[in-house]
Amino acid sequence: MAENANAPAQKNSSAKRAKLLKRSLPIYIMALPGLIYLFINNYMPMPGIVLAFKNYKAKDGIYGSAWAGMKNFKYLFATQDAFIITRNTIGYNLVFIIVNTCFAIFIAILLSELVGKQKNIYQSVILLPYLLSAVIVSYLVFAFLSAENGFVNNSILKPLGKDPISWYQTKQYWPFILVFVNLWKGIGYNCIIYLSTIIGFDRGLYEAAAIDGASKLQQITKITLPLLRPTVIMLTLMAVGRIFYSDFGLFYQVPQNSGALFSVTNTIDTYVYRGLLELGDITMSSAAGVYQSLVGFILIMAANLTVRRLDPDSALF
Amino acid sequence: MKKKLMALLLCGLMGVTTLAGCGGGSSSGSTDTAPATETAEGGEAEAGDAAAQAIADRKASGDMPTVVMAFMNFVGPPAGMDRIAADISAITEEELGVKFQLQIMDSASYSQNMKLMLSSGEQVDLFNVVSIGFMPCVNNGYLYDMNEDGLLQKYGQGILGAFREDELSGTVVGDALYGIPVKKDDAAGQFGISIPVEYLDAIGFDYASMYASEDDEIIYTDIETIDGILAKLHEQYPDKTTFFMDKSSIVSQCLVIDSVGGDNFGVLNDPMNSLEVTDLFSGEQYMNLCRQMYKWNQAGYISKDAVTETNATTTQIKAGSLCAYKTATKPGIRQQESNLCGTPVIIFQIGPDFKKSTAYNTMPWAINSQTKDPVAAMQVLNLCYTDERVAKLLCWGEEGKEYVYTEDGHLTFADGVDASNSEYFQNVNWQMPNQFIAGAWEGDPLNIWENMQEFNDNAEATKAMGFTWDNSEYSAEYTALVNVYNEYQAQLELGFVDPDVAVPEMLEKLKAAGLDTYMAAKQEALNAWAAENGVA
Numbered sequence: 001m002a003e004n005a006n007a008p009a010q011k012n013s014s015a016k017r018a019k020l021l022k023r024s025l026p027i028y029i030m031a032l033p034g035l036i037y038l039f040i041n042n043y044m045p046m047p048g049i050v051l052a053f054k055n056y057k058a059k060d061g062i063y064g065s066a067w068a069g070m071k072n073f074k075y076l077f078a079t080q081d082a083f084i085i086t087r088n089t090i091g092y093n094l095v096f097i098i099v100n101t102c103f104a105i106f107i108a109i110l111l112s113e114l115v116g117k118q119k120n121i122y123q124s125v126i127l128l129p130y131l132l133s134a135v136i137v138s139y140l141v142f143a144f145l146s147a148e149n150g151f152v153n154n155s156i157l158k159p160l161g162k163d164p165i166s167w168y169q170t171k172q173y174w175p176f177i178l179v180f181v182n183l184w185k186g187i188g189y190n191c192i193i194y195l196s197t198i199i200g201f202d203r204g205l206y207e208a209a210a211i212d213g214a215s216k217l218q219q220i221t222k223i224t225l226p227l228l229r230p231t232v233i234m235l236t237l238m239a240v241g242r243i244f245y246s247d248f249g250l251f252y253q254v255p256q257n258s259g260a261l262f263s264v265t266n267t268i269d270t271y272v273y274r275g276l277l278e279l280g281d282i283t284m285s286s287a288a289g290v291y292q293s294l295v296g297f298i299l300i301m302a303a304n305l306t307v308r309r310l311d312p313d314s315a316l317f
Numbered sequence: 318m319k320k321k322l323m324a325l326l327l328c329g330l331m332g333v334t335t336l337a338g339c340g341g342g343s344s345s346g347s348t349d350t351a352p353a354t355e356t357a358e359g360g361e362a363e364a365g366d367a368a369a370q371a372i373a374d375r376k377a378s379g380d381m382p383t384v385v386m387a388f389m390n391f392v393g394p395p396a397g398m399d400r401i402a403a404d405i406s407a408i409t410e411e412e413l414g415v416k417f418q419l420q421i422m423d424s425a426s427y428s429q430n431m432k433l434m435l436s437s438g439e440q441v442d443l444f445n446v447v448s449i450g451f452m453p454c455v456n457n458g459y460l461y462d463m464n465e466d467g468l469l470q471k472y473g474q475g476i477l478g479a480f481r482e483d484e485l486s487g488t489v490v491g492d493a494l495y496g497i498p499v500k501k502d503d504a505a506g507q508f509g510i511s512i513p514v515e516y517l518d519a520i521g522f523d524y525a526s527m528y529a530s531e532d533d534e535i536i537y538t539d540i541e542t543i544d545g546i547l548a549k550l551h552e553q554y555p556d557k558t559t560f561f562m563d564k565s566s567i568v569s570q571c572l573v574i575d576s577v578g579g580d581n582f583g584v585l586n587d588p589m590n591s592l593e594v595t596d597l598f599s600g601e602q603y604m605n606l607c608r609q610m611y612k613w614n615q616a617g618y619i620s621k622d623a624v625t626e627t628n629a630t631t632t633q634i635k636a637g638s639l640c641a642y643k644t645a646t647k648p649g650i651r652q653q654e655s656n657l658c659g660t661p662v663i664i665f666q667i668g669p670d671f672k673k674s675t676a677y678n679t680m681p682w683a684i685n686s687q688t689k690d691p692v693a694a695m696q697v698l699n700l701c702y703t704d705e706r707v708a709k710l711l712c713w714g715e716e717g718k719e720y721v722y723t724e725d726g727h728l729t730f731a732d733g734v735d736a737s738n739s740e741y742f743q744n745v746n747w748q749m750p751n752q753f754i755a756g757a758w759e760g761d762p763l764n765i766w767e768n769m770q771e772f773n774d775n776a777e778a779t780k781a782m783g784f785t786w787d788n789s790e791y792s793a794e795y796t797a798l799v800n801v802y803n804e805y806q807a808q809l810e811l812g813f814v815d816p817d818v819a820v821p822e823m824l825e826k827l828k829a830a831g832l833d834t835y836m837a838a839k840q841e842a843l844n845a846w847a848a849e850n851g852v853a
Binding site for chain 2: 056057058059060062074075078079080081142146147148149164166168169256257258259260262263266271272274275276277278279280281282284
């Protein structure tokens with residue numbers, strides 16, 4: 001936008017640049033804390049990647065230790081578990097992306113139709129679970145699913161005359177429970193961006209549509225959803241980049257680390273955690289981290305490439 | 318515009334990162350030391366000279382080094398930490414010409430913090446390897462070899478005096494000595510069962526006549542008797558959970574097996590007689606335990622939520638929801654469990670007193686491999702094992718402030734002080750170098766530490782005592798095995814699944830995960846160790 005506005009002044013470019021800088025300086029300063037955080041947290045530790053390829057000895061330091069080649073990666077692929085944990089990690093995340101996006105948009109549209117105090121109350125209540133720690137969530141779930149004192153067994157199944165279920169030892173229910181818990185926990189947060197985008201839409205469009213006799217449903221499908229498309233694509237792309245990471249709290253704490261559920265709850269993060277808990281080998285855990293980031297990087301590049309082919313305007317970069 | 322900005326931003330960040338990468342590399346100084354020379358022949362007199370000389374030199378130079386000692390407790394640094402450290406420092410300055418500082422961390426963050434401190438070169442000279450693990454410490458190169466230049470021989474004569482030689486063998490890897498064990502209960506009475514007196518009275522069980530002698534605090538019995546008691550308890554208290562075991566310690570506290578090398582994948586099923594590494598899960602002991610638990614579970618003795626239960630057994634007794642639980646036993650156990658349960662309990666024991674090969678290396682004290690002054694660190698550690706004043710300060714705090722003596726010579730809380738408001742009540746004396754010289758707390762017999770020594774000396778010991786194994790070459794197999802075992806462990810050992818079906822199933826998966834390779838490697842290491850140490 002700035003470029004278009006100043007197009008005639010292009011000859012006087014240095015003065016223009018100074019003016020532009022002056023104008024955007026406050027924005028850069030505003031972004032500075034975030035950038036510093038990003039730098040310290042995400043970029044400064046990067047050289048530590050070499051740790052994944054080292055035979056670490058504290059005495060020699062990270063860079064002084066001997067090279068170990070790909071040895072530290074071996075355990076990630078050595079067994080048949082490798083398939084299960086990869087399937088679980090990617091499978092759950094795919095379902096999460098689809099389900100969470102659909103529900104987040106749905107809730108955002110509902111919220112956008114509300115006005116006044118009501119809306120704030122609903123929004124806060126929906127957001128609340130997101131702010132709970134996974135440990136607390138795991139006990140909330142436990143209150144429902146405990147075999148002996150749980151709400152589901154005692155107050156739902158019993159009155160219906162059904163046998164109680166040992167939830168923490170019956171794995172077929174857990175894919176649904178985990179998807180549901182994840183949705184419940186994250187929905188308030190996920191819908192915030194959609195909601196703020198929807199609120200930013202030009203009201204004139206809706207008024208015009210209403211005058212032309214469009215129903216609420218038609219307004220949603222013909223105006224809101226098409227306008228939301230770039231936002232959906234961007235957020236989905238970002239989620240795809242993290243598809244090889246799993247929410248540790250969700251997969252470790254919520255099933256209470258119950259062994260019987262491993263085949264449906266073991267993800268790459270919990271596998272690494274359980275395996276290395278006693279070994280305490282930082283090179284092996286670094287290897288897992290490198291592997292995850294690498295796959296994440298490839299996936300996000302591939303997804304972006306696909307989006308760029310189909311719809312160049314929506315691609316991230 | 319948006320894209321240009323993004324690109325610019327990424328480039329900038331990448332550039333700065335590269336620079337940062339260059340800067341960080343040069344920090345590790347070369348601390349090459351001459352290869353260890355054998356000075357064990359030196360003898361005590363010479364050693365005494367070296368130690369005295371080191372102290373005299375230090376005092377003459379007027380430059381006192383500081384030794385930092387780290388360990389964990391369960392609540393984080395106590396309010397009185399710096400005061401106690403200053404008291405100890407007064408003693409070390411006087412005796413050794415060394416200043417002393419304490420670093421106490423809570424158990425949840427100890428391992429993480431220590432690894433960071435040890436890798437980053439932050440000063441910590443002495444630390445307990447508990448929770449970080451002995452072999453991980455060795456593999457990561459965190460530990461100083463105390464045989465190097467005869468460090469222990471020259472400066473740790475007091476430590477050598479406090480242990481039998483074989484007790485110091487558990488922390489030897491190759492030729493290097495990486496730690497000094499804690500003076501504590503080295504053996505454990507296997508498969509102890511603790512039941513509150515009031516429950517036993519309620520079912521009319523005559524426990525008083527079962528003690529072998531009057532001074533005994535433990536009733537030695539068999540599984541059938543316990544079975545009978547549990548059946549009656551279940552009948553009397555149908556709403557309470559009859560029996561529970563803390564799921565993380567079932568194999569280690571119930572079975573007479575030696576988990577050589579520190580894990581359950583390849584164990585000695587007959588540790589007193591044979592050095593054959595066999596598979597725990599197809600062994601008779603494991604099968605019998607699982608069948609017993611399956612039977613008890615089917616009978617309804619075990620809570621349906623047992624697999625996910627995280628409350629401590631003693632907390633459950635206190636809350637009145639549990640009748641009986643498993644514990645490892647040792648001298649003083651009845652008092653300890655009664656205190657924890659808040660009600661007097663009776664201790665039964667089914668297995669023998671047994672000492673595993675890990676007895677001396679679960680929580681030894683170690684010197685940081687990057688310490689600046691290993692001699693000072695060794696001398697301070699030596700003082701902790703030999704000086705009663707230091708031991709008491711470490712274990713109980715300051716006399717008059719935290720504790721006082723009772724008339725008969727016990728230690729007890731000072732006036733107005735209790736466990737909740739004491740500025741230094743750690744509850745981790747099992748981690749202190751030498752609690753045997755720190756006195757007996759009120760409630761324990763005055764001769765508790767003599768009893769403990771006797772218990773340690775008399776317990777049956779595994780043939781593999783002192784064997785350690787570095788499994789880092791097999792870490793891929795190990796992680797896979799741990800994950801398979803975790804899948805079945807709690808369900809099997811708490812009796813939720815039929816062991817005759819589930820054990821073979823688990824075994825098949827363990828084999829697929831490389832159990833045989835892992836066991837063979839362990840056996841090979843054990844054989845080599847046995848040949849070297851003359852164990853047949």
